[in-house]
Amino acid sequence: MRPSTDNNYQGHKPNWKIIAELWPYLTEFKGRVVLAVGMLILAKVTTVSTPIALKYIVDYLDQHRAADMLLWVPIMLVIAYGTLRFSSTLFSELRDAIFARVAERAMRRVSLRVFRHLHQRELAFHLDRKTGGLARDIERGTRGISFLLRFTLFNIIPTLLEIVMVASILLVAFNASYVLAIFISVLIYVVFSIRVTEWRTGFVREANIRDNQSNSKAIDSLLNYETVKYFNNERFEAEQYDNDLVLWEKARLKNRLSMAALNTGQAFIIGASLIGILIMAVNEVASGAMTLGDFTMVNAYLIQLFIPLNALGFVYREIRQSLVNVERLFGLLEEHPAIEDAPYAQALHLTQGEIAFHDVHFSYNPDRTILKGVSFTIPAGHKVAVVGASGAGKSTLARLLFRFFDVSSGHISIDGQDIRQVTQDSLRNLIGVVPQDTVLFNDSIYNNLAYGRPSASQEEVEHAARQANLHDFIISLPEGYKTKVGERGLKLSGGEKQRVAIARVLLKNPPLLILDEATSALDSISEHIILDALNEVSRQRTTLVIAHRLSTVSDADTILVMEQGEIIESGSHNALLALNGYYAKLWQQQQHTTKT
Known part of the structure; x- marks a missing residue:
């Protein structure tokens, strides 16, 4: 009850x-x-x-x-x-x-x-x-x-x-x-x-x-x-x-x-x-x-x-x-918002796009600490992936970077600017997010896609849909782009909703990307096509990838392995396999699961 x-x-x-x-x-x-x-x-x-x-x-x-x-x-x-x-x-x-x-x-x-x-x-x-x-x-x-x-x-x-x-x-x-x-x-x-x-x-x-x-x-x-x-x-x-x-x-x-x-x-x-x-x-x-x-x-x-x-x-x-x-x-x-702009907050001035976490501690409530002194840097234009078991604190990193919550101690910076000292509007305007659980508006597919940039032309919207391997599916529908997706997007499958989320982030075209299990609801064929599109987009952008399937992030510049709120390993895919540690164990388990 x-x-x-x-x-x-x-x-x-x-x-x-x-x-x-x-x-x-x-x-x-x-x-x-x-x-x-x-x-x-x-x-x-x-x-x-x-x-x-x-x-x-x-x-x-x-x-x-x-x-x-x-x-x-x-x-x-x-x-x-x-x-x-x-x-x-x-x-x-x-x-x-x-x-x-x-x-x-x-x-x-x-x-x-x-x-x-x-x-x-x-x-x-x-x-x-x-x-x-x-x-x-x-x-x-x-x-x-x-x-x-x-x-x-x-x-x-x-x-x-x-x-x-x-x-x-x-x-x-x-x-x-x-x-x-x-x-x-x-x-x-x-x-x-x-x-x-x-x-x-x-x-x-x-x-x-x-x-x-x-x-x-x-x-x-x-x-x-x-x-x-x-x-x-x-x-x-x-x-x-x-x-x-x-x-x-x-x-x-x-x-x-x-x-x-x-x-x-x-x-x-x-x-x-x-x-x-x-x-x-x-x-x-x-x-x-x-x-x-x-x-x-x-x-x-x-x-x-x-x-x-x-x-x-x-x-x-x-x-x-x-x-x-x-x-x-x-x-x-x-009731005042818990997350507010600092009194003299300035717009975030992006020069290179380097993201850095400095000894970040965080807890949703005092009884349970989620992050315990996390520090790492994502150089401008690089892709850093974070992997680990559920509950390790991976998605919390994305929430903190987007400033849904503020750190308990330490700080997060972009090009040396503490994100708590810049306006939330300027920060979020520069970040694109593809969440794990995509909820759509009870509106047409077109309007859900265009939400990434409402001023975009129809050609730009359709181009983003093609990049996300969604255009052919949409035009096969009786009403095409005018098709209503239902409340919370329930008329679409999980994979289709995920592709809508990817397409509107591509339409937003931000310099910083957060991909939180962005391909988790896709079949292997769609995943391969969309990964190519995301890789093409992220190649010019600073990208934080939260992933469960290690195969989707093997090409990342750096992979961070988290366990119980701490980074226990970091390096490239090959370096982590050579280390034969926690990451290598996860890789072997997933490879075995895939084969069976």
């Missing part, structure tokens, strides 16, 4: 600070923001003015009978009333239309920032990540940003503005008792909403955690579809997935029930407040201190006030949920 992972984000910053971090994204369209706020104010002014027009309509109709009524007066008042209603909606829609570009651009900027940040993270982060949960965090976070921008600016602030305006009108038109009653009602409503929503936040966060966990499990299982089939474990995978769904279901149920409690409590406060304030108004109408139009205006204001207040409760709940979502997104951005 695979261990379940808890994606709870510890040490998150206070939620409300996240809103302040969103404001800089509004500055790109300052004019639109100002204009949208202007529409907001106009919308609220017309909204607050509507009950006043209604009051005058009712009072005029109540105080004038048919004999002395001037029909055009109520008609004009009704027209004014309808115009105010329409204007309120018009200004609100204009506000949303004007602000739409601001919100969408902010989502774009944040999404791009997160995307770039994730590509800047170190390899260790991506080896440990849960892709499904990470995708959900990004999806919910970007949606939450849009919600926060829209509703913080256009719901909370306008509602508070409306409360102040209504209270001012009631204070001037009537007396302070109505303002006090409304203030007490609003205060009780707000305190109740905040307290219960804060209590609910834990359920929201737990639901998100369980959602991430179940989604990660589902994606992990689907990505390993073939493995599931090999071991006939469909039922086991379904049970594992359902175990996560049970936890998700329970968390969602708590979320739903707590929301029902919140909604019920808010409705009770609103109903009780309406009853209390309208009883006050009824008494004043009965005593003659208030007209029927005044009563109508008070009733309209209360309805008009409590509707957005009820919406404010919804908005506050959603804002808190959005904050939970956005905090995880921003939490990702706060």
